Amino acid sequence: MSIVPAAPAAGRPNPFPVSWTTRAAWLGLAIYSVYAASLLDVTWERFVFGLGNGARFIGRMLPPAFTHMDLLWKGLAESLEIAIIATVFGIVLSLPVGLAASRNLMPIWVSWPARAFIALCRSFHPVIVAILFVKAVGFGAIAGILALIVASVGFIAKLFAEAIEEISLKQVEAVRATGASFMNVIFMAVVPQVLARFTGFATYQLDSNLRNSTMVGIVGGGGIGSTLFTAFQKFDYDFVLTILLAIIAIIFVGEILAGWVRKTFQ
């Protein structure tokens, strides 16, 4: 038994050609990773030292403190409100933007600017957008909502446009051939083809906004994030754990709800 691949019969091309470019790229990536780690002082001793510190930190978190429950509920409620409002407005904005960005239904002078707008919405992480809005409109939930709306449009509109670009144009053609107006074609031939996927994107975005809404507060955008950040700064690590557990619970519930919605719209 030989593990060396059989040499191809004379006169035949090698059926499994080797790509030296790909091998060189993998090797290059491996070398760079080691080099970057050496630059950034990523060492085993440093890691072990960090572990000890982490153990002390976890020790101070336990047991979780249920002292400031009013703060917790208020923060959670605000995060939930931020997430839901941002998702609703994000979806409403994404529908026309995504439709405008679809290259198979729209002329290039419509789709190009729409795609540029989507790319702009996607350029920055929600934290950076949240900081911008906090500076622009001041501290509080409104900044967080605006930041997450931008993130939602960047995500949903892009995927929605892609879903529209993958539809069967035969179905569209048939409906157009009946003399249907453009909007009727959209409602009866395009929407049925993308509705299930769109519902999937929207519920995923709600899920994502729930998580992000707990974070925008750290930069002043309202919600449980600000409560969390304050607790960190006051070294109330036991209360921090309570907040973290509450966030996990919310994400779980959101996940279950999203799955249920997706199933309903299949």
Added chain:
Amino acid sequence: MTAIGAMTGAAANGSGQAGMTGTRSLSIRGLTKEYVRGKPVLRGISLDIAGQGITAIIGPSGTGKSTLIRCINRLVEPTAGEIWFQGMDLARLRGRSLREARRRIGMVFQEYNLVERLSVMENLLCGRLGYISPVRAWLRRFDPADIERAFELLDIVGLGAFATQRADALSGGQRQRVGIARAVMQRPDLLLADEPTSSLDPKTSVEIMELMAGLTAQHDIPVILNIHNVELAKRFAARIVGMAGGHVVFDGLPADLRDDHLKQIYGGEGWLE
């Protein structure tokens, strides 16, 4: 504008009545289509189609049969030429007047082209989309008379029990029945059929042709039919148009179509055994 309005009214009143066939004839003059500049698929086609009966267009694949049919309802833009129907040159219509012309021209497709995720009933009512606003379409507020007619048509095509099933649950033959019913829902003055049986087995093909021929004869709708199957063409059509290389090379009664013509249309002769 008033002339178009009057025409529309006349066509609507006359639908289904014999004696109105004059308004249902089609006249094609010098129709040319080039997908690529300098390489015409249709080379100056001129045809007069009477306002009744089935006209079958036969010819090899890639000879422009489908392009010809799609130029009529402008799913394909003609490069040059005129298509006269009910006093209008279809080749020049734009916007609303094009949509109003399309409302009166039904089309049946090779691959049925049903909206897969809509129900059978919704697919039939797509045939009425030229007449209702987007809001009503969205809310499915179709005219009750149209809904009643859709139920009747479903019974006629033998799918009465399938009204609320999704189109993607149907077999090929059933889908084409829905496709035909959708076209007839338009109360068309002309029916275009682009290879309606090419995706179906021989028995189903005959059934579909019988259904289409029967329904259109009953409502006196002229049919322009692209079809590969010469036997089916001869059996159902009143007139056969043979195309080759973007030209009409035969135009006559099915009985007059000889093997010599088929050689001229399809080329070669070994396949004619």
